[in-house]
Amino acid sequence: GQQLNQSPQSMFIQEGEDVSMNCTSSSIFNTWLWYKQDPGEGPVLLIALYKAGELTSNGRLTAQFGITRKDSFLNISASIPSDVGIYFCAAQNYGGSQGNLIFGKGTKLSVKP
Amino acid sequence: ETGVTQSPTHLIKTRGQQVTLRCSSQSGHNTVSWYQQALGQGPQFIFQYYREEENGRGNFPPRFSGLQFPNYSSELNVNALELDDSALYLCASSLGRGSTNTGELFFGEGSRLTVL
Numbered sequence: 645g646q647q648l649n650q651s652p653q654s655m656f657i658q659e660g661e662d663v664s665m666n667c668t669s670s671s672i673f674n675t676w677l678w679y680k681q682d683p684g685e686g687p688v689l690l691i692a693l694y695k696a697g698e699l700t701s702n703g704r705l706t707a708q709f710g711i712t713r714k715d716s717f718l719n720i721s722a723s724i725p726s727d728v729g730i731y732f733c734a735a736q737n738y739g740g741s742q743g744n745l746i747f748g749k750g751t752k753l754s755v756k757p
Numbered sequence: 758e759t760g761v762t763q764s765p766t767h768l769i770k771t772r773g774q775q776v777t778l779r780c781s782s783q784s785g786h787n788t789v790s791w792y793q794q795a796l797g798q799g800p801q802f803i804f805q806y807y808r809e810e811e812n813g814r815g816n817f818p819p820r821f822s823g824l825q826f827p828n829y830s831s832e833l834n835v836n837a838l839e840l841d842d843s844a845l846y847l848c849a850s851s852l853g854r855g856s857t858n859t860g861e862l863f864f865g866e867g868s869r870l871t872v873l
Contacts, residue, residue, distance in 0.1 A: 648799075675860045686761070686847050686864030687800065694859075732799050736860045744790065744813050745860055747799030 646671045650733050650748030657723055658756050665751040666717040667733030676709050676716040677734045677745070687732055691718070723755050761865035763848050769871045770838050778833045778868045780848030788812070788853060789831040790862060791823060794845040806831055835870075843872045 650667045657663060667676070675694055679687035691702050693709035693716060700707055706719045716733055730750040762781045770776050782789050788807045792800035802815035806825035820836040829850070835842055846869075849862035 650799075677860050684866065686849070686866050687862075688864070689861055692859065692861055734799075734860065744802035744805060744815060745800075745862065747792075747801070749797070749799050 646746050648733055648735060648746055648748035650751055652751055653749070654752040654754070656754045656756065659723060659725060661723055663720040663723055663727070663753060664717060665731060665733075666715060667735075667748050668715040669735065670714065672713040673735035673737055674713070675736045676707075677736075678705075678707050678716070678718045679732045679734060679747075681730045681732065681750070683729075690731075720753075723753075725755050725757055728753055728755050761848055761850050761863050763846075763865035763868050765868055766866065767869045767871075769873060771873050772838055772840060774838050774872075775834065775836045776838060776870060778835075778846050778848075778870075780831045780833070780850075780865060782829045782831070782848075782850030783863045786850035786852055786863065787829055788851045789825055789829065790849045790851070791831070791833045792847040792849065792864075793817075794847055794867070796844070800847055803833070838872045840872050843870060845869050 648667050648669050677692045678690045681687040691707040696713045697711045698709040704721045730752050732750045733748040734745040736745045761783050764779050790805040791803040794800045803817050804814040805812045809825045822834045825831045845867040847867045849864045851862050
């Protein structure tokens with residue numbers, strides 16, 4: 645079935661450093677999204693991308709929808725302690741009846757103050 | 758604006774039992790999706806409900822069933838529980854379905870199910 649390969653699996657960085665993570669697939673998708681999950685919480689949407697090549701920012705976060713429609717990356721600039729959590733990429737093909745999201749396995753981010 | 762709420766937050770069941778999990782969608786949202794998140798994994802799509810009908814299903818057996826009510830709240834039922842059903846069950850609400858579904862989901866905090 646369709647699968648998203650997310651890397652790295654985990655990252656340990658110093659406060660203030662920039663972070664980069666990505667997600668790839670062998671399948672083409674119409675939509676790429678990035679979610680963050682804190683312990684004991686449900687995932688929260690960070691950025692949604694709907695067009696191949698699209699680059700979108702949300703504060704210190706920047707994400708891009710790959711031109712091949714098979715990948716996406718997320719960058720976090722000048723990390724702070726509250727960036728700690730698990731970041732998930734997700735993708736879907738809308739237009740059918742399902743509208744379901746496929747999630748990657750997540751990138752666990754730890755930030756040292 | 759009321760967010761997505763789920764109950765119970767934690768529960769323990771034994772193999773073979775049945776469980777019902779409940780979800781109230783965010784105000785104004787007409788679509789509810791259920792996801793299973795095993796430890797260390799990303800959420801996996803179970804099914805979606807729109808206007809009280811199942812509107813898409815993932816790779817889960819028929820013992821996973823659901824309901825959506827006229828007020829858009831929803832239930833997830835799992836029969837004949839197995840040990841592998843132990844997971845965090847997430848409910849997410851959204852506006853629209855199919856071609857209008859943007860993938861922008863609003864998740865609840867989840868129900869943590871442990872099957873012994």
